[in-house]
Amino acid sequence: MESSSIKNYILDSAKNARQSALALSCMSTEEKNRALQAMIIHLNSRRTEIQRENKIDLENGRINGLSAAMIDRLTLNDARIDAMIQSLKELILLKDPVGTCLSEWTRPNGMTIKKIRVPIGVIGIIYESRPNVTVDAASLCLKTGNATILRGGKESIHSNRALAKILQDALIEAELPKNAIQLISTTDRQAVGELLQLNEYIDLIIPRGGESLIRRVARESTIPVIKHYKGVCHLYADKELNPKQAVSVILNSKVQRPGVCNALETLLVHESLKETFLKEICIKLIESGVEIRGDDATCRVCPQAISATEDDWFAEYLDMIIAVKTVKNVKDAIAHIEKYGSRHSDGILTTNQTTANIFLQAVDSAVVYHNVSTRFTDGGQFGMGAEIGVSTDKLHARGPMGLEELTSYKYIVTGNGQIRE
Amino acid sequence: MESSSIKNYILDSAKNARQSALALSCMSTEEKNRALQAMIIHLNSRRTEIQRENKIDLENGRINGLSAAMIDRLTLNDARIDAMIQSLKELILLKDPVGTCLSEWTRPNGMTIKKIRVPIGVIGIIYESRPNVTVDAASLCLKTGNATILRGGKESIHSNRALAKILQDALIEAELPKNAIQLISTTDRQAVGELLQLNEYIDLIIPRGGESLIRRVARESTIPVIKHYKGVCHLYADKELNPKQAVSVILNSKVQRPGVCNALETLLVHESLKETFLKEICIKLIESGVEIRGDDATCRVCPQAISATEDDWFAEYLDMIIAVKTVKNVKDAIAHIEKYGSRHSDGILTTNQTTANIFLQAVDSAVVYHNVSTRFTDGGQFGMGAEIGVSTDKLHARGPMGLEELTSYKYIVTGNGQIRE
Numbered sequence: 001m002e003s004s005s006i007k008n009y010i011l012d013s014a015k016n017a018r019q020s021a022l023a024l025s026c027m028s029t030e031e032k033n034r035a036l037q038a039m040i041i042h043l044n045s046r047r048t049e050i051q052r053e054n055k056i057d058l059e060n061g062r063i064n065g066l067s068a069a070m071i072d073r074l075t076l077n078d079a080r081i082d083a084m085i086q087s088l089k090e091l092i093l094l095k096d097p098v099g100t101c102l103s104e105w106t107r108p109n110g111m112t113i114k115k116i117r118v119p120i121g122v123i124g125i126i127y128e129s130r131p132n133v134t135v136d137a138a139s140l141c142l143k144t145g146n147a148t149i150l151r152g153g154k155e156s157i158h159s160n161r162a163l164a165k166i167l168q169d170a171l172i173e174a175e176l177p178k179n180a181i182q183l184i185s186t187t188d189r190q191a192v193g194e195l196l197q198l199n200e201y202i203d204l205i206i207p208r209g210g211e212s213l214i215r216r217v218a219r220e221s222t223i224p225v226i227k228h229y230k231g232v233c234h235l236y237a238d239k240e241l242n243p244k245q246a247v248s249v250i251l252n253s254k255v256q257r258p259g260v261c262n263a264l265e266t267l268l269v270h271e272s273l274k275e276t277f278l279k280e281i282c283i284k285l286i287e288s289g290v291e292i293r294g295d296d297a298t299c300r301v302c303p304q305a306i307s308a309t310e311d312d313w314f315a316e317y318l319d320m321i322i323a324v325k326t327v328k329n330v331k332d333a334i335a336h337i338e339k340y341g342s343r344h345s346d347g348i349l350t351t352n353q354t355t356a357n358i359f360l361q362a363v364d365s366a367v368v369y370h371n372v373s374t375r376f377t378d379g380g381q382f383g384m385g386a387e388i389g390v391s392t393d394k395l396h397a398r399g400p401m402g403l404e405e406l407t408s409y410k411y412i413v414t415g416n417g418q419i420r421e
Numbered sequence: 422m423e424s425s426s427i428k429n430y431i432l433d434s435a436k437n438a439r440q441s442a443l444a445l446s447c448m449s450t451e452e453k454n455r456a457l458q459a460m461i462i463h464l465n466s467r468r469t470e471i472q473r474e475n476k477i478d479l480e481n482g483r484i485n486g487l488s489a490a491m492i493d494r495l496t497l498n499d500a501r502i503d504a505m506i507q508s509l510k511e512l513i514l515l516k517d518p519v520g521t522c523l524s525e526w527t528r529p530n531g532m533t534i535k536k537i538r539v540p541i542g543v544i545g546i547i548y549e550s551r552p553n554v555t556v557d558a559a560s561l562c563l564k565t566g567n568a569t570i571l572r573g574g575k576e577s578i579h580s581n582r583a584l585a586k587i588l589q590d591a592l593i594e595a596e597l598p599k600n601a602i603q604l605i606s607t608t609d610r611q612a613v614g615e616l617l618q619l620n621e622y623i624d625l626i627i628p629r630g631g632e633s634l635i636r637r638v639a640r641e642s643t644i645p646v647i648k649h650y651k652g653v654c655h656l657y658a659d660k661e662l663n664p665k666q667a668v669s670v671i672l673n674s675k676v677q678r679p680g681v682c683n684a685l686e687t688l689l690v691h692e693s694l695k696e697t698f699l700k701e702i703c704i705k706l707i708e709s710g711v712e713i714r715g716d717d718a719t720c721r722v723c724p725q726a727i728s729a730t731e732d733d734w735f736a737e738y739l740d741m742i743i744a745v746k747t748v749k750n751v752k753d754a755i756a757h758i759e760k761y762g763s764r765h766s767d768g769i770l771t772t773n774q775t776t777a778n779i780f781l782q783a784v785d786s787a788v789v790y791h792n793v794s795t796r797f798t799d800g801g802q803f804g805m806g807a808e809i810g811v812s813t814d815k816l817h818a819r820g821p822m823g824l825e826e827l828t829s830y831k832y833i834v835t836g837n838g839q840i841r842e
Contacts, residue, residue: 022759026782107804111793120815121785199639203815218620222639224646224816245838252840338443347834360833361447364542372532372836381841382832383528394541394624394829395645396817408815411803412781413768415793417666419673420802 001186009186010194013149014201016179017122021147023177025119029096031176032143038170039139040088046166047081053162054131061155073130074156084135087386091143094385097404098145111415117407119145121203124195126151126217128209131159137206138167138181140388144406147180149202151195153209154187161185196221203408206389226401228366228392230316231261231344233374236333236359238350239270243277245371246349247284252373253347255288259318261390262345262377266313266323268333274301274326282324290320297326313340330355334362341365343392345377366392366399422607431615434570434603435622438543441598442568446540450517452597453564459591460560461509467587468502474583475552482576494551495577505556508807512564515806518825519566532836538828540566542624545616547572547638549630552580558627559588559602561809565827568601570623572616574630575608582606617642624829627810647822649787649813651737652682652765654795657754657780659771660691664698666792667770668705673794674768676709680739682811683766683798687734687744689754695722695747703745711741718747734761751776755783762786764813766798787813787820 001009024032043050054076061071102115123146125137134150141148152160164183171178184191196205199222207217211229218225235253237246253264269278274297282292282302292298293312294305305324312323313336327333330348337346347369348359356370367377377400379387384402391397397405422430445453464471475497482492523536544567546558555571562569573581585604592599605612617626620643628638632650639646656674658667674685690699695718703713703723713719714733715726726745733744734757748754751769758767768790769780777791788798798821800808805823812818818826 022783022785025785105804107802111797113803118785218643224814226816242838248840249838256841356835362443364443364446364539365831367832367834370833370835371838372834373840375841376532376834376839381528382534383526393645395647398829399832408819410786411788411820412791413788413793413797414777414791417663417670417792418797419669419794420677420796 001188003190006186006188006190007194010184010191011198013182013184014122014195014198017147017149017182018201020177020180021119021121021145024142024145024147024180025098025121027145027176029098031174032096032145033092035142035171035174035176036088036092036139038173039135039167040085042166042170043081043085043088043135047078050076050081050159050162050166053158056158057131057156064155066155070129070155074159076131076159080132084132087136088139091139091386094143094403096143097407102409109415109418111413111418114412114414115409116412117404118410120406120408122147122149122201123406124149124151124202124205124223126192126195126205126207126209126213128153128213129155131156131163133208134160134163134183135167137208137388140386140403141406142180144403146406149182149184149195151184151192157185157187192217193220196223199223208389224395226389226391226393226397228261228342228344228390230342231263231390232265232314232316232340232342233262233344234266234268234333234337234341234346235264235374236268236327236330236337236346236348237270237273237277237281238330238348238352238355239272240352240355241277241349242351242371243280246277247281249347249349249371249373250281251284251288253375254285254290254322255320256373256375258320261316262374263318264322264374265316266325266340268325268327268336271297271326271328278302278324278326285322290322292322292324294324295326298324316342330358334359337363337365344390345369345374347372347374366390422609424611427607427609427611428615430607431605431612432619434600434605435543435616435619437600438568438570438603439622441601442540442542442566444598445563445566445568445601446519446542448566448597450519452595453517453566454513456563456592456595456597457509457513457560459594460556460588461506463587463591464502464506464509464556468499471497471502471580471583471587474579477579478552478577485576487576491550491576495580497552497580501553505553508557509560512560512807515564515824517564518828523830530836530839532834532839535833535835536830537833538825539831541827541829543568543570543622544827545570545572545623545626545644547613547616547626547628547630547634549574549634550576552577552584554629555581555584555604556588558629558809561807561824562827563601565824567827568598570603570605570616572605572613578606578608613638614641617644620644629810645816647810647812647814647818649682649763649765649811651763652684652811653686653735653737653761653763654683654765655687655689655754655758655762655767656685656795657689657748657751657758657767657769658691658694658698658702659751659769659773659776660693661773661776662698662770663772663792664701667698668702670768670770670792670794671702672705672709674796675706675711675743676741677794677796679741682737683795684739685743685795686737687746687761689746689748689757692718692747692749699723699745699747706743711743713743713745715745716747719745737763751779755780758784758786765811766790766795768793768795787811
């Protein structure tokens with residue numbers, strides 16, 4: 001496509017999305033659920049079509065030398081399609097937050113003010129290789145009355161086109177506006193730049209992918225963005241702790257699934273525990289296959305540890321590696337997390353409630369933990385039923401984002417002729 | 422200042438603000454109120470100092486040919502200083518939202534999740550000529566535990582420096598971090614550009630001023646921005662209405678204070694009322710000194726009306742001018758507001774509840790009114806006690822923003838060793 005065509009194509013998509021969003025905002029939960037039900041039927045009956053297109057992406061991926069991990073994330077086998085269908089089934093059962101009255105009051109002049117949950121409007125989702133995001137993100141937005149413009153990675157373009165076609169067919173069958181879900185069908189990078197300028201039609205951008213993608217989106221967007229760059233999660237093992245519990249929480253946070261944003265990256269240990277707990281946890285970590293990058297004190301008690309550099313304190317390894325540092329006290333731990341952390345998920349392991357309270361108040365992260373694994377920062381684990389992402393922003397949504405976080409509100413003021421004096 | 426000095430100066434200010442914000446987030450309501458009390462005392466006793474600096478701005482303003490209205494907004498007479506003091510007194514009495522538990526639940530594994538209100542962190546306020554914003558914005562942010570970086574207009578730089586000095590002296594006296602309130606003391610435009618890139622230290626930007634300032638900020642900022650560009654507010658007079666009430670609400674919305682964002686700009690009238698209500702309201706508007714820009718039907722029944730152009734439907738006059746148009750029905754009115762409106766404040770005048778409900782649901786504005794003047798879109802009128810601004814964004818805060826809208830939340834998860842399966 002030529003540059004001017006891309007510009008017009010994106011503009012038209014955004015205008016269509018805005019029109020669809022207005023129609024969606026007046027639709028009942030039943031109507032929206034009917035479309036989700038139609039999606040289930042189409043996904044289930046059109047597996048051949050999905051997998052035929054997915055095969056093209058996989059072949060292109062092999063030719064272009066994608067890593068085995070990337071190829072795996074790209075693959076839409078039957079189990080992955082089943083998982084999408086299962087998520088849609090669960091989504092149908094979740095409560096629709098739209099229309100809820102958040103608060104209501106009457107002013108002395110007799111007018112009544114109601115604060116009502118409404119959809120956000122048009123949401124742009126910019127994501128990388130995993131094609132299941134197409135279905136997951138679009139369906140969560142639809143349930144909450146939002147129209148979506150999806151922009152996936154070029155690696156999964158054929159899969160995404162097939163899935164988007166299915167979603168639109170389901171919308172048509174359920175008599176919902178077809179343009180409530182649109183996929184940007186060009187892989188040209190210019191398309192993203194154009195999209196990010198359309199704050200007149202698009203209300204929110206959610207980027208999902210690597211840090212460089214998210215930084216580009218945040219830098220270029222004139223539309224509000226909800227995001228997290230990375231998760232450099234910490235646990236601080238205080239001098240007063242239950243060692244058995246602490247070992248279990250640290251190992252779970254680090255090794256249960258090291259490649260995700262809520263996995264532990266840096267362990268801080270009170271210096272009084274050098275010869276006891278620190279020694280013990282290092283052995284346990286190494287036994288679990290974790291490489292240790294330690295400060296001097298750690299390297300002294302754990303000969304297998306590699307000496308940490310300044311970069312290690314900033315690192316999001318997403319791997320079986322951990323940075324370990326001794327600190328003087330809880331304030332020192334808080335200062336380290338403030339300097340090197342990413343304000344995602346950080347916790348304290350202590351039996352002293354006063355120390356815990358100091359930490360929980362002062363650490364400025366989306367989720368702070370006391371004697372709990374950092375791996376719980378997740379919409380499902382929080383009981384939200386579904387998750388569109390995790391935010392480390394302070395505005396609108398912070399931490400795991402479920403259906404309520406995909407809504408805004410409006411004020412409805414009713415009266416009988418009130419005028420301002 | 423040289424370009425590199427400005428860059429370093431802004432970076433240092435932002436880092437200092439971040440440190441102060443962390444300290445503020447742990448402070449009690451009493452400590453914050455003590456600082457507000459000290460501000461009252463300093464403002465009251467240092468009027469000579471404020472007015473001496475203000476006089477320099479006023480003289481420069483006259484030399485630079487500022488309009489009488491601009492000069493008026495710039496003037497810090499005793500009444501204006503009294504008004505600042507009064508706002509501070511009221512602010513001390515308002516409830517501090519920080520620390521409120523928004524919700525709390527326990528998961529099946531026994532861990533407890535609490536959602537707690539916390540300050541947003543560092544807030545940048547970018548504003549134009551009125552120097553009272555310096556005190557109003559900084560004090561509202563302080564009450565909610567936020568640090569502020571203030572960037573006022575060059576016209577009010579001497580006044581702002583004097584006020585910021587007073588606010589910092591009050592912070593020092595109350596033993597709060599001095600850098601919790603900082604004024605950018607250079608008027609170089611580069612400073613704003615630098616500020617808007619510091620998303621690592623600044624959590625929110627609130628621009629207050631004309632549309633072009635706000636558009637520049639939204640375009641350049643990598644930090645979330647809460648704003649409204651303008652208020653093109655509508656009232657729709659439905660075929661079924663109480664004419665006396667409707668006249669009163671329309672006149673109040675238009676003439677009570679035409680220069681503000683919640684004043685009425687366009688009146689839509691059901692076409693069946695051409696010869697009756699439309700004629701009557703046009704006479705009343707003209708009697709009140711309002712100029713009418715009408716569609717053909719309006720010009721036919723009101724000879725004094727000027728024929729409206731397409732631009733009139735988009736216009737935010739902020740003046741004694743109104744655009745008047747006839748529409749076929751409520752859907753036509755909704756479509757007009759969607760096309761030309763600014764999603765700020767729009768209302769319907771009708772005795773038919775069904776018609777009202779269609780309008781209130783479909784119109785996508787921050788505040789929608791039924792038989793009430795649009796002039797109530799205001800934190801004070803909503804009963805919030807104080808207002809930092811009005812937002813037409815969908816994210817975080819929509820409509821009037823009071824103290825609660827200056828907070829974020831964090832999740833505190835406590836348990837006894839919960840790990841993820």
